[in-house]
Amino acid sequence: MSLHSISLRQIRSRLVVVLIVYFIAGTASQRLVPGVDEIFPFFGWSLFSNVPNESSRYTILIEEHNGQAIDPPVVFLKAPETIVTGNRNIGRKVINKLGRAKTRDRKGKVKRYRRLLESNYLQGRVRYELVYERYDPLEKWKTGESIELTSLGRFETKVAK
Secondary structure (H helix, E strand, O other), X not given: OOHHXXXXXXXXXXXXXXXXXXXXXXXXXXXXXXXXXXXXXXXXXXXXXXOOOOXXXXXXXXXXXXXXXXXXXXXXXXXXXXXXXXOHHHHHHHHHHHHHHHHOOOHHHHHHHHHHHHHHOEOOOEEEEEEEEEEOHHHHHHHOOOOEEEEEEEEEOOOOO
């Protein structure tokens, strides 16, 4: 039987049968093997249902600038340019390195990253809190709420610029 002799109706009916078998196999694969949601190449269409919707980061909350309290404290990325200078994305990387060093109790690295952060990205006398934040990105975007906010310490810049 050549390709030209197969009618469109036959192709359509075979395709429908293949799709039905695929759907049944994908659904059954979730029930056949305990603890396995899907067996390649049969999928039960749970593409993102098992992916945790959670992120984490280190950040700083700026509490005071040149003796003036900031209430509520403002996060580094949203701080006004009178407080934060330079490339904020690079500053955020420094904050992440500072947070990891503080979590691992690496005093030398904490000192080095604090000096780097304070001399290049914070302007004036700034009191800030280093925090570890776990959050759901959608909830954070909608409400600003975090799942967890853990303080790693409060610091103050050494010299006002």
